[in-house]
Each structure stands twice: as structure tokens, then as C-alpha cells.
Amino acid sequence: MTSACRQPVALSASEQALVSLAQYLKEQNYRFVTCTPATHARVNARPENAEARELAGVFGWSRPFSQGLLGPILLQNMRAADVLVTEQDQYRSRVRCSSMGSQLLLHSAYPTNEPDAVFFGPDSYRFVSAIEDFLSPGGIADAGPPVRRAADIGCGAGPGALSIALARPASEVLALDINPRALSFSCINATAAGVCNVHALHSDLLKDVEGGFDLIVANPPYMADPECRAYRNGGGQLGLGLTQAIVKAALPRLTVGGTLLLYSGVAITSKGDPLYPWLQLLLNEPQYNWHYQELDPDVFGEELEEPGYENVERIAAILVRITRKS
Template sequence: MSCVSPLPALPVPLSAAELAQVELTHELKRRNYRFVTCTPATHARVNARPENAQASDLAGVFGWSRPFSPELLDPALIRRMQAAGVLTVEQDHYRSTIRCSSVGDQLLLHSDYPTDEPDAVFFGPDSYRFVHAIEDFLRPGGIAAAGPPVWRAADIGCGAGPGALSIALARPAAEVLALDINPRALSLSCINAAVADACNMHALHSDLLNDVAGDFDLIVANPPYMADPQCRAYRHGGGQLGLGLTQAIVEAALPRLTAGGTLLLYSGVAMTAAGDPFRPWLQQQLDDSQYSWHYQEIDPDVFGEELLEPGYREVERIAAVLLRVTRKIHPAADITARA
């Protein structure tokens, strides 16, 4: 992809280790590496099989996060891992401290398994659903085609950057901000943008939208939505049954939308016998004279293993939901804008 943005490729130069991670990812591309990341529960079950105790190929090393013998990889690749700072030695085995996942034609780096660290950067099935929702929205002839152009976009809580990257590649003339409070996430977003040559994507520290100025034609988010006892940033949604951050994003995003601008939010909702707690809250927040919106369950039952946790005793299922909110263009505002 050619760079058409007048902005600098990244807000700060990449460090030597980050540049080495870019080169490592390019090398994996040259070797036709691919890996689709599954849920942590599936990952644990597959890795628990006796034949998977050690990696036997690139997917085992960089996808399944399995230990591997020093002889498995050629010396050139080992040197790249060392330069990138992603190789650790565990007794007589090596291990990669990053994972690499396929998203369409792209490869994205993110945290290794298991993602136990407080600053871990998660990537998994939710990330794929999130990207698919954005791509469907922005595709030629899609919903976005009927509205104003997307010149400025933001991904709130970007993680490794899959959402921001999908926008940047689909709209190369747009300025795309990948926002997060986790420095590790911002580093990985910069690396993944550099690998994809997405020179219009910029990773910036921001708590929601509090640290960036201006309005946006498109705001996307895939927030954590679990009620996590350990309060890990990439999992814990806060509030009632993990819904707090999702609600905070809606409240922060709505006043920052341009006329015709859209919030596209993928999240999860803990459903109880009383029903969906998110929809009635949305109905209270969204003034039909100001916004048009569409809300749907796109998967009725995800992360079922979480229902075994004490905080989910009253929960019947966790549903993946997609919310699309568009600020209406009023005739007076449209006339002013044209003038």
C-alpha cells in the first residue's frame, strides 16, 4: 500500500527491538506462516494433548506458544528472535514471548499464551468478529458508502490494533488513531502498522477519548466485557457484570461524532433471566431525534466457561453484540456545513 497521508508514519520512532519485531514478522510472512488464534479455553485443551508438549513447526512456536528445542528453528530465525527480544530460555528449551496471528492477508503480533500479565495484549475470536464487522461496514456498497466519507477515525482500546488497522487499510486517505492506556498495546499497534505499511495509523495514549482533540467520522471499539476477579485490563469491563467500560465508551463517543459519523461497537453482554441489560440502557441514552441506531446479537453464546465463575451465578449466557450508532445530519447543519 502506498502512503498518501501527509502525517508522519508513526508518532515516535520505533525502538531497535520494535524494528526487529517488524523484521521478524516480515520473515514469518516470507515463510508463509499463518495461524488463527482460538479462545484461551480451546488453546489450553489443544496444548494439553501429549503430542503438543513441544512445538514441531512455526505455528507451534509463534501461535500455540509451545516450548521448542533449539534445533527446531534455523540460526537466522533464532537471531531475529534474539534481536527482537522475544526469545526466552526455559531449562533446555526455548520459547517465544509473542504470538503472531493471521488476519486476512496481514500478520499481527500480540501477547503470548497464557495472557496472565496485567499489561497483556489479548487477541482472539472477538478480534476476528470485530474486524469482520468493520470490514463489512466499510466495504464498497456497504453501510458506510451511503454516508459521508471517513476522514478521521479512532479505535478506543485498540489492543494490538486490528480494528484501527482494518480502517487504515480500507481508508488510506483517513487519519486513524489507535488509542489505549496500555503502553504495551501501543507498541504492538505501532509494530503491526509498520508491518502492514499503514502509514495513516497512529498509536496514541488516551483514556477513552479524553487525551485527543476533535471529532471523528468513525469511532470503533472492542472493549473488555468480563467480570474478571483479577481486574486484568484486557478482560475486566467493570460495572455490573462487565458492562461498565462498554457503557463508558458509548457515553464518550456520542458527543465526538461528526454529523453523519458512526460509532461501531462490538462487545459482550451477560444475559440473565431478566433479559439484556444493555439494550434498555441504550434506549435511555440515545435520542431518536439525534441518532439512528441498530443493535443485534451476532453470537448468542460465547465464553461459556466463564459461567462457572462465582460472579456469573445469575447469568444464563454471554452474548456477543454489535451496536451501530450514527449521528443524524439535520438540514440546518447540512446547509451550514456546505456554506
């Protein structure tokens, strides 16, 4: 199948060094499944995990490591990529590398405290799984028009955009984010995967791109974050603001037969789920088919101890699929 390639993305020297790092790790059969920050903290707190002893400890668990653990070529590559941090007589990597099927994705190291940190974790895996199910042979997407143009709103490290590009290599896939660091990681990860139909663009939702889309996907942050970190803060009431803004922005940009696939989270109180009735009112028109599903009834339970969540009973991971019929 012919790919809808443009000219290859011009990467900086440090970005190209990260592409080489990802490719090296793939050659070493590196694998690491990224867990929640709470689990990460618990596992790293074990005395035997104070220092990395293998590649997964360095690039997965973000543990400090001794000078002799990695060879000089790999250390030189990390210096060229500006991801090698010196801590007294030890080193630490500023990037993590996570497995996504047969691919590897680079993103920010743990802990993701920086305002522009690029997160990858369990939500990313659920998000990608939803996209793969939708685009699978004989799946829902096959019943509609071809996916020629797609967008991943708030692309982060690019798992959504990359999944679409791999499943539909003839399509044009836009990886959109307001975070330059996320766009950089998306370009790096697409290049490392050998994918040339992902194009990373700065955009606030869909404001800075034109035209319609056959598929729009999004995995927005949905927490109420006092520090307003881009990867985490959903805004609005209990983190729901960005989810609602994406729905409003995406609907008028869908082509006939086009679909919005939205993976998010909702804070459930004693009054119920605030997103579902909001969608009912918004989508009370014959031109839309939509489906709403709770994928996981209880995620990030530790957040219920944080300020603002005093009346929240649980946080549910949800999937919304909206298709424009006419």
C-alpha cells in the same frame, strides 16, 4: 489514492526486530487462526503437542521448542526483540502471531496472564469482520460522508485501526489505548503491514485527543475479571461498565453522519439483556439512528462457572451501530 501520512513512527530497536519477525513469518506463508483460551488449553494438553515442531507451534500455539527447530538468524532476531525465553534446555516465544486476512498481527503469547497482556482472539475476528462489512464497497459507510478521521478506542494489537487504515488509506486513524504495550504492538503491526496512516496514542477513551471523528470503533473487554487485567476487565456490573463508558464518550465526538461501531459482550440473566434498555433510554433522541444485533448468543460459556456469574444464563456477543444524523 494518497495516504494521509505523517512522519514514520520511530520504533525502538526491539520493536523494529519484531517488525522483521512479522515480515519473515509472512515471507514463510505463515498462517495461524487464534482460538479461545479454553480451546488453546485443550489442544496444547494433548501429549503430541507438548513441544512445537513448526512455526505455528512456536508463534501460534506458544509451545516450547528445541534449540534446533529455528535457524540462528531467527533466534538472533528474537533475542534482539527480547521475546526469546529460555526454559532449561528449551525455548519459548513471548509473542504470538495471528493471521488477519492477508496480514499478520503480533500480540502477547499464551497464556495471557500479565496485567498488561495484549489479547487477540475470536472476538478480534468478529470485530474486524464488522468493520470490513461496514466499510465494504457499496456498504453502509458509502451512504454517508467520507471517513476522513477515525479512532479505535482500546486498540489492543491494532486490528480495528489497521482494518480501517487499509480500507480508507486517505484517512487519519488513531489507535488509542491506556496500555503502552498495546500501543507498541499497534505500531509494530501497522509498520509490518506497510500502513502509514495509523497513529498510536495514549488515551483514556477519548480524553486525551481532540476533535471529531467520522468513525469510532471499539472492541472493549466485557468480562468481570477479579484480577483486573486490562485486556479482560470490563468493570461495572458484570463487565458492562467500559462498554457504557465508550458509548457516552463517543457520541458527542461524532461528526454529522459519523458512526460508532461497537463490538462487545453482554451477560444475559433471567431479567434479560441489561445493555439494550440502557441504550434505548440514552438514544431516545431524533439525532441518532441506531441498530443493535446479537452476533453470537453464547460465547465464553466456561466463564459461567466463575464467581460473580452464578445468575448469568449466557454471554452474548453484540454489535451496536450508532450514527449521528444532525
